[in-house]
Amino acid sequence: xxxxxxxxxxxxxxxxxxxxxxxxxxxxxxxxxxxxxxxxxxxxxxxxxxxxxxxxxxxxxxxxxxxxxxxxxxxxxxxxxxxxxxxxxxxxxxxxxxxxxxxxxxxxxxxxxxxxxxxxxxxxxxxxxxxxxxxxxxxxxxxxxxxxxxxxxxxxxxxxxxxxxxxxxxxxxxxxxxxxxxxxxxxxxxxxxxxxxxxxxxxxxxxxxxxxxxxxxxxxxxxxxxxxxxxxxxxxxxxxxxxxxxxxxxxxxxxxxxxxxxxxxxxxxxxxxxxxxxxxxxxxxxx
Amino acid sequence: xxxxxxxxxxxxxxxxxxxxxxxxxxxxxxxxxxxxxxxxxxxxxxxxxxxxxxxxxxxxxxxxxxxxxxxxxxxxxxxxxxxxxxxxxxxxxxxxxxxxxxxxxxxxxxxxxxxxxxxxxxxxxxxxxxxxxxxxxxxxxxxxxxxxxxxxxxxxxxxxxxxxxxxxxxxxxxxxxxxxxxxxxxxxxxxxxxxxxxxxxxxxxxxxxxxxxxxxxxxxxxxxxxxxxxxxxxxxxxxxxxxxxxxxxxxxxxxxxxxxxxxxxxxxxxxxxxxxxxxxxxxxxxx
Numbered sequence: 001x002x003x004x005x006x007x008x009x010x011x012x013x014x015x016x017x018x019x020x021x022x023x024x025x026x027x028x029x030x031x032x033x034x035x036x037x038x039x040x041x042x043x044x045x046x047x048x049x050x051x052x053x054x055x056x057x058x059x060x061x062x063x064x065x066x067x068x069x070x071x072x073x074x075x076x077x078x079x080x081x082x083x084x085x086x087x088x089x090x091x092x093x094x095x096x097x098x099x100x101x102x103x104x105x106x107x108x109x110x111x112x113x114x115x116x117x118x119x120x121x122x123x124x125x126x127x128x129x130x131x132x133x134x135x136x137x138x139x140x141x142x143x144x145x146x147x148x149x150x151x152x153x154x155x156x157x158x159x160x161x162x163x164x165x166x167x168x169x170x171x172x173x174x175x176x177x178x179x180x181x182x183x184x185x186x187x188x189x190x191x192x193x194x195x196x197x198x199x200x201x202x203x204x205x206x207x208x209x210x211x212x213x214x215x216x217x218x219x220x221x222x223x224x225x226x227x228x229x230x231x232x233x234x235x236x237x238x239x240x241x242x243x244x245x246x247x248x249x250x251x252x253x254x255x256x257x258x259x260x261x262x263x264x265x266x267x268x269x270x271x272x273x274x275x276x277x278x279x280x281x282x283x284x285x286x287x
Numbered sequence: 288x289x290x291x292x293x294x295x296x297x298x299x300x301x302x303x304x305x306x307x308x309x310x311x312x313x314x315x316x317x318x319x320x321x322x323x324x325x326x327x328x329x330x331x332x333x334x335x336x337x338x339x340x341x342x343x344x345x346x347x348x349x350x351x352x353x354x355x356x357x358x359x360x361x362x363x364x365x366x367x368x369x370x371x372x373x374x375x376x377x378x379x380x381x382x383x384x385x386x387x388x389x390x391x392x393x394x395x396x397x398x399x400x401x402x403x404x405x406x407x408x409x410x411x412x413x414x415x416x417x418x419x420x421x422x423x424x425x426x427x428x429x430x431x432x433x434x435x436x437x438x439x440x441x442x443x444x445x446x447x448x449x450x451x452x453x454x455x456x457x458x459x460x461x462x463x464x465x466x467x468x469x470x471x472x473x474x475x476x477x478x479x480x481x482x483x484x485x486x487x488x489x490x491x492x493x494x495x496x497x498x499x500x501x502x503x504x505x506x507x508x509x510x511x512x513x514x515x516x517x518x519x520x521x522x523x524x525x526x527x528x529x530x531x532x533x534x535x536x537x538x539x540x541x542x543x544x545x546x547x548x549x550x551x552x553x554x555x556x557x558x559x560x561x562x563x564x565x566x567x568x569x570x571x572x573x574x
Contacts, residue, residue, distance in 0.1 A: 011451060099443070101394040101443065101447065102413070102443065102444050102447035102448055103392050104390070104391055104448075105389065105390050106388055107388040108388045126389070131447075131449045134450050156389065157389050160387055160388065160389035161389055161417050161418055162418045162421040164298060164422075
């Protein structure tokens with residue numbers, strides 16, 4: 001496994017990797033969720049690259065950029081064990097050097113949910129993913145369903161900007177008690193860790209309600225809110241029942257939905273989601 | 288020479304072209320200026336692609352999108368004669384289909400000059416060029432110095448977004464009387480065509496003044512304005528003496544500058560520029 005820091009080094013190393021090449025973009029502090037993406041890429045691609053970069057452009061001014069967990073040595077050990085070919089750990093100065101001023105914006109899908117609360121978050125995500133795509137030139141890129149809106153935004157960006165890349169979205173990995181795996185789970189103390197399971201329980205309750213016939217958006221939303229209120233350590237920022245394609249909030253009867261929420265457990269902000277109903281085909285990458 | 292309309296066809300045709308591949312993005316109605324870029328690419332690259340697409344996203348609501356000149360048959364004959372390998376003529380529906388919502392913005396360099404007057408123009412340019420880059424995946428892309436700000440914006444975008452592409456800026460081609468070649472020159476009636484030479488005369492006068500020792504920005508600017516006022520059919524939108532790297536307007540003593548102007552000749556808006564003083568190195572594409 002080759003680990004490089006400079007862009008010129010990366011391009012050189014990439015040249016010797018055969019296609020199809022799969023890319024997983026990460027902010028490090030890897031967990032089984034990341035590794036499930038890596039394993040899928042290793043299975044499906046001839047070569048696999050991973051980026052590790054805590055992207056300041058996707059953090060708001062009051063967010064946890066300075067405290068974001070880091071363990072590069074462990075990350076590299078984990079990736080090596082998965083037979084990853086190439087890891088890029090660029091510096092912030094190289095990614096956003098003097099005079100940096102170019103941004104990629106996906107306008108409509110980012111008005112809702114995370115985008116409504118985390119101003120400029122998706123601008124930072126779309127921009128850094130564009131940079132990663134142009135740096136690695138992968139044939140396939142793997143994202144987690146855990147960050148559902150991110151996956152939808154990136155798919156849209158790839159289609160709109162004609163990136164010659166297939167976007168593959170992989171299922172959320174969960175702990176035994178249902179908590180979605182996330183680097184930020186490391187912030188939770190034991191009480192909070194127990195309380196955090198309310199997120200999965202709320203999503204599961206709404207999913208269950210859907211499966212028993214409830215088709216009213218407001219009924220599903222109320223079910224999530226009711227569950228979340230049972231946990232004193234939880235403070236929901238939103239609990240949403242949205243159109244899984246446009247991400248617009250739904251009201252009235254529905255056929256399918258993205259159930260999603262952002263919940264503070266103490267000081268830690270966690271997100272999770274489930275989809276209910278049949279999926280339509282995803283965006284085609286080509287015309 | 289292969290001419291394709293669909294993106295899937297383009298990708299397939301591109302696969303069989305050898306690298307380095309050079310790209311020239313155009314809005315068609317080709318003139319010797321475009322052909323000089325094509326010839327340079329044919330000289331320097333193993334294969335050459337050209338896009339012909341009148342990009343609505345770079346026209347303002349009151350601009351000449353609906354009247355922009357078209358002659359595809361002639362364009363294709365000209366490109367064939369230059370030994371171009373691949374021409375893409377995408378439809379507007381394919382480039383900006385239903386739900387299109389992704390934009391590339393270069394923020395600072397686009398605040399000035401053309402960007403100050405033509406709101407969203409450079410957003411449209413940066414976005415369509417990104418789409419062309421991702422569609423053709425060229426190794427080199429050729430732009431004309433005639434659109435000086437565009438070339439600077441694209442260079443910045445390529446550096447910021449890590450496109451693996453070398454940007455090559457080629458000299459402005461001029462008619463015998465100095466008028467910069469431009470598709471929009473076709474709008475001029477004979478009187479306007481004669482009047483349009485005032486643009487070159489104004490730039491040349493300021494250039495001459497610089498060469499005889501004038502180093503005050505305001506002196507150079509005044510020289511251009513004085514010349515432009517001698518022509519009753521000309522109405523200048525701006526006459527600028529700007530920093531050739533940041534594009535900020537200069538005042539006081541200078542070592543080098545981008546002299547540029549936008550001038551209405553009757554209803555036709557024309558732009559042109561010259562640089563004075565020694566150039567610094569251009570942006571590096573790699574780190």
